[in-house]
Amino acid sequence: MRRRAFFSCADSIASALMSFLLNAWYVAAFAHEVRADVPFSRTLLGRPVVLYRDAEQRAIALDDRCAHRFAPLSQGRIVDGVLECPYHGLRFSANGQCVHNPHGDGRVPAGAKVRAYPSLERYGAIWFWPGDPARADAALLPSFPFVDPAANVTHDGYLHTRAHYQLSADNLLDLSHFQFLHPDTLGSEAIARGDVQSGSLDDIVWVRRSAYDEALQPFVAQGFGIPPGTRVDxxxxxxxxxPGLLSIVVGVTAAGMPREAGLIAPSAHWLTPExxxxxxxxxxxxxxxEMGDAARGLVRYAVEGLMKPFECEDLPMLEAQQKNLGDHDFWAMQPALLPIDAGAIRARRVMERLIAAEQGTAPAPVRTIAITPVAGTSQAVA
Amino acid sequence: MRRRAFFSCADSIASALMSFLLNAWYVAAFAHEVRADVPFSRTLLGRPVVLYRDAEQRAIALDDRCAHRFAPLSQGRIVDGVLECPYHGLRFSANGQCVHNPHGDGRVPAGAKVRAYPSLERYGAIWFWPGDPARADAALLPSFPFVDPAANVTHDGYLHTRAHYQLSADNLLDLSHFQFLHPDTLGSEAIARGDVQSGSLDDIVWVRRSAYDEALQPFVAQGFGIPPGTRVDxxxxxxxxxPGLLSIVVGVTAAGMPREAGLIAPSAHWLTPExxxxxxxxxxxxxxxEMGDAARGLVRYAVEGLMKPFECEDLPMLEAQQKNLGDHDFWAMQPALLPIDAGAIRARRVMERLIAAEQGTAPAPVRTIAITPVAGTSQAVA
Amino acid sequence: MRRRAFFSCADSIASALMSFLLNAWYVAAFAHEVRADVPFSRTLLGRPVVLYRDAEQRAIALDDRCAHRFAPLSQGRIVDGVLECPYHGLRFSANGQCVHNPHGDGRVPAGAKVRAYPSLERYGAIWFWPGDPARADAALLPSFPFVDPAANVTHDGYLHTRAHYQLSADNLLDLSHFQFLHPDTLGSEAIARGDVQSGSLDDIVWVRRSAYDEALQPFVAQGFGIPPGTRVDxxxxxxxxxPGLLSIVVGVTAAGMPREAGLIAPSAHWLTPExxxxxxxxxxxxxxxEMGDAARGLVRYAVEGLMKPFECEDLPMLEAQQKNLGDHDFWAMQPALLPIDAGAIRARRVMERLIAAEQGTAPAPVRTIAITPVAGTSQAVA
Structure with missing residues (x-):
């Protein structure tokens, strides 16, 4: 039954979007965006999805398209924990089944059902699984313990980006751009002078970047409580x-001191294709x-302060890249590959492999790249 | 000659739009929109059409695209009842033939001709026939006697809808949506409790809906001159x-009284694909x-009062449906079918049959639907 | 090496735009738009191009798309005469080669190169050659001596037109439209009464139009210093x-007097497809x-005065034509052909022949046209 739902009409509709990995957890919304009184709509992986909470406060994700005449359920009401279509009043429960037809004898056709997506709430977010519901397993969700609201004070931000999600992943996996794109807030000349390592473990990709003897920009220095002009590592x-779930831990210590003597600021970065x-x-x-009020101020300072470079510098760049990329395949554009790209390329290769495996196709042929290693840089990238 | 014109280049241009029924009367404009002093342009069935009145005040409909360099004739002047192109001054008469070339020796190439559409004025509207002119017969126009300006006081309204015309027809053929989409103006809980019948006679589809013991919303009650709180049927x-020409007659009588003791408000609803x-x-x-000034006030009250629910409730819904439908075929979306849909489905089937017949193709396969009859509902829908 | 660059990836990207003539000089910008301190971006023949001046003030034209991650180089800085990418700081020299990688050991991959276009500065404009660099020859540039800034005072204007460049060429090659589209500024009834000749020599097309005993509109009369009401030829x-480089010389003399007794106003009109x-x-x-201050005032008067009819009358017409043309081929629309079209049709035929030759395909079949000659009009047009 569930498999049948998986291969329903709604999937064939999304067939133009087959390049997405479907069997994966994606963030659908922050937890505070999803409410029990008013439904919320967001396009996810090309599909209109309505999100709301049922009577038990569980987050529900359904296709935002009534089974009857395709009206957006998100414009309807939540009545007794079920969603009422704004057009003709059909009501749908958490599993997508129509449970109420207000007209005539009230019978409900068996096929009156919208697609329901497995969902869960964790790390302050509502996650949804666009693929086969039978494979949706909470254990597959990677860990972001530092934003678990049970133990942490958190602050979050959202930006809508008019670019493919892999361009955003490239951006986050190669922070060398701090020096050029964010010279007044996040970067400095020390970054290009620093070193970078990357590698992978199964489907996980990591990049470690270090800058030495750096004079931080005021925004970063103040966040770490470091006096202006202090030299740091x-x-x-x-x-x-x-499919695009990143954690970034930034740490600072006095120049030449061990990392253990420094401070860290962990953050989560989740990319969901619209x-x-x-x-x-x-x-x-x-x-x-346990850090108390200081923590509350710091997480808010970080998110609010990053909004400006993210919105005014990263977003225009990502959108310009997308415009230049157009309909072309990334690899067909023959991008020059530099050592700084190692992590981003690894991540692209993982995604290509996973999508090809899911679709039963061969992955795109790998272009052999001879990257000259820089100090401390892992070498093999393909 | 006329057939040749029918299969002219302009038709091949419209070939992408072959899903329209061509041999039918469509409303091109209200009569008061079409003038003898200034031409008027409207896109109809995907074609730019210019409308104007000639020296005898007859409404003329031509392709709004000069035969010479495709300039919009609607931006030109009407000179002695013929239309002058704004770019190089060629003039075209009512049958689309170029009748004046101001340049050089003034000769007119035989092929300098734009397509002319059969047109007629009736019921306060200008009707045009986009198909084979030889088949354009005024007798094929259905009757809307209550808006014949010879005997009636009329008031009209226009809305541009960003949705397929069949979605609008669905809306008008299933007024059960009054209760949910227009709860403050047109609907009440009595509607779902009421009954509905539908049927067809040749290509005509009818739906009769009754609500009993209803407390009308103030907008409707006031229109019929009924004191607030009165229970009515x-x-x-x-x-x-x-292709989408509807009349709707709404009647009201005191609850339990015969229809003959009540009042009716007839209206015309004409859908033309842009x-x-x-x-x-x-x-x-x-x-x-013969109703005098009261009639004038009432028809104006009805049109102006309906503008708000039509524009603020129906239009957004139709556009949201269209967005959810996207490029997909209505049937491919596997809509759930309810008894309330019987009339709308009949109308879709008529259109599919007529278009298939006109194009010499087989109609879309009919999905067999087992609709559980509600009280008084016709059963066979396919 | 150069040929290889010519058939690079950037070309395959532009393959959807193969209907452009590539081996030709096009205006990329006015000379004053291209600077040594801030780069300038313009889409030319469907390609994003960045323009700037190097340390020797030479105008450089590169693909505006970094070889690394497709960032727009035009948003970067000019550093020591080379262009720095705004995203990761790679620098590119005048031939498009990456010459600086600020990261790690600074090695530059051999393939880190953006396409460079041959360019030159002449007649107050920067010209670029989108085709095979080996064929770019300054001698192929037609002559516009009257706007050579060495000997002339010039004034220029720019308009962005939402229409195919051939529709603009049609407009300039058939000035009979002055009478209808610009009746208050440029035209008069004398134009249609006048005569027109056209012909071609190799790939050059000429049209000579004369109007006799004309009362000029004040805008034109004033420009030539002619008292209102004077009859002129x-x-x-x-x-x-x-591919779309026109000169227009307008001359005026007292009615019946020889041309030598009159005044002329030469202008250049350059069309570059975006x-x-x-x-x-x-x-x-x-x-x-040598005309001194008077010249300065006159060229400015002409450009500023023409802006209004060009922008408010020609542009809307060209855009309306384009809208009516849509995706259709010009010839498939079966335009009526008039004697006034002779020059414009010749130019279209030249372009079709040149593009077909460049692409190794056959030109579109020529429709045989029997044009009735008007007084003084060349006859053979095909």
Whole structure:
């Protein structure tokens, strides 16, 4: 029965979007966006999805398209924990089944059903699984303990990006751009002078970047409580997991001192494709509750402060890249490959392999790349 | 000669729009929109059409695309009852023939001709026939006597709808949506409790809906001159004829009283596709001239009062449906079918049959539907 | 090496735009638009191109798409005469080669190269050659001596036109439209009464139009310093060269007097396709420096005065034509052909022949046209 739902009409409709990995957890919304009184609509992987909470406060994700005449259920009401269509009043329960027909004798046709997506709430977000419901397993969700609201104070931000989600992943996996795109907030000349390592473990990709003897920009220095002009060593550890779930831990210590003597700021960065060319970018900072009020101020400072470079510098760049990419395949554009790209390329290769496996096709042929290793850079990238 | 014109280049241009029924009368404009001093342009069935009145005040409909360099004739002047192109001054008469070339020796190439559409003026509207001119017969126009300006006072309204015209027809053929989409103006809980019948006679589809012991919303009650809180029986008789010409007669009588003791308000609703995804929606109310000034106030009250629910509730819904439908075929979306849909489905089937016959193709296969009859509902729908 | 660059990936990307003539000089910008301190971006023949001046003030034209991750180089800085990518700081020199990688050991991959276009500065404009660099020859540039800034005072204007560049060429090659489209500024009834000749020499097309005993509109009369109401003979000599480079010389003399007794105003009109449906329209007037301040005032008067009819009358017409043309081939629309079209048709035929030759395909079949000659009109047009 469930498999049948999986291969329903709604899937054939999404066939133009087959380049997405379907059997994966994606962030659909922050937890605070999804309510029990008013439904919420968002396009995810090209599909209109309605999100709401049922009578038990569980987050529900359904196709935002009534089974009867395709009206957006998100414009309807939540009545006794079920969703009422705004057009003719049909009601749908958490599994997508129509449970109420107000007209005539009230019988409900068996096929009056909208697609329901497995969903769960964790790390302050509502996650949904667009693929085969039978394979939706909470254990597959990667860990972001620092934004678990049970133990942490968190603050989150959202940006809508008019670019393919892999361009955003490229951006986050190669922070060398701080120096050029964000010279007044996040970067400095020390970054290009620093070193970078990357590698992978199964489907996880990591990039470790270090800058030495750096004079931080005021925005970063203030966030870490460092007096202006102090020379520091900074490291930025990025972990990527499919389909686009990243953690970034930035650490700072006095120049030449061991990392253990420094401070860290962990953040989560979750990319969910809206369409083939647009992306929902969710990010969040968290610090332990035991840090008290200071934590609350710091996570808010980080999110609010990052909004400006993200929105005014990264977004225009990503959109310009997408415009230049157009309908062309990334590899067909023959991008020059540099050592700084190692992590981003690994992540692209993982995604290509997973999507090809899911679709039963061969992955795109790998272009052999001879990357000259820089100090401390892992070498094999393909 | 006429057949040749029918299969001219302009038709091949419109070939992408072959899903329209061509041999039918469509409303091109209200009569008051078409003038003898200034031409008027409207896209109809995907074609730019210019409308104007010639020296005898007859409404003329031509392709709004000069035969010479495709300039929009609607931006030109009407000179002695013929249309002058704004770019190089060629003039075209009522049958589309170029009759004046101001340049050089003034000769007119034989092929300098734009397509002329058969047209007629009736019921306060200008009708045009986009198909074979030889088949254009005024007798094929269905009757809307209550908006015949000879005997009636009328008022009309127009809305541009960003949705396929069949979605608008669905809306008008199933007024059960009053209760959910227009709860503050047109609907009440009595509607779902009421009954509905539908049937067809040749290509005509009818739906009769009755609500009993209803407390009307103030907008409807005031229109019928009924004191607030009065319990009434209300009936809504809808007649649809191809390609999307509907009359709706709403009647009200004191609860339990015969219809003959009540009042009726007849209205016309004419749907003309602008494109595959947008629709011109013309509607008009008419009451007999012998009712005097009261009639004038009532038809105006009806049109102006309906503008708000039509524009603020129906239009957004139709556009949301269209967005959810996208490029997909209606049937491929596997809509759930309810007894309330019987009339709308009949009308879709008539259109599919007529278009298939006109194009010499087989109609889309009919999905067999087992609709559980509600009280008084006709059963066979396919 | 150069040929290899010519058939690079960037070309395959532009394959959808193969209907452009590639081996030709096009205006990319006016000279004053291209600077040594800030790069400038313009889409030319469907390609994003960045323009700037190097340390020697030479104008450089590169693909505006970094070889690394497709960032727009035009948003970067010019550093020591080379262009720095705004995203990761790669730098590219005048031949498109990456010459600086700020990261790690600084090695530059051999393939890190963007396409460079041959360019030159002449007649107050920057010209670029989108085809095979080996064939770019400055001697192929047609002559516009009256706007050579060495000997002339010039003034220029730019308009963005949402229409195919050939529709603009049609417009300039058939000035009979002055009478109808610009009746208050440029036209008069004398134009249709006048005569027109056209012909071609190799790939050059010329049209000579004369109007006799004309009362000029005040805008034109004032430009020539002619008292209001004076009867004049006016001639308009248009020369077109591929791909869309026109000179127009308008002359005026007292009615019945020889041309030698009159005055002329020469202007250049350069059409560069932005896309298949949009055009950059550059125009300029020039008069000899020896005319002194009067020349400066006159060229400015001409450009500023023409802006209104060009922008408010020609542009809307061209855009309306394009809208009516849609995706259809010009010839498939079976345009009626008049004697006034002779020059424009010749130019279209030249372009079709040149493009077919470049692409190794057969030109579109020529429709045989029997044009009745008007007085003084060349006859053979095909």
């Amino acid at each position: 900074r490291w930025m550890d990025v972990r990527w997991t499919p 369409t083939e060319r647009t992306t929902h970018y969710f990010f969040a900072f968290g610090l332990p509750k | 209300r009936w809504m008789d809808v007649r649809w004829t191809p 494109t595959e995804r947008t629709t011109h929606y013309f509607f008009a109310f008419g009451l007999p001239k | 006016r001639w308009m000599d248009v020369r077109w060269t591929p 896309t298949e449906r949009t055009t950059h329209y550059f125009f300029a007037f020039g008069l000899p420096k």
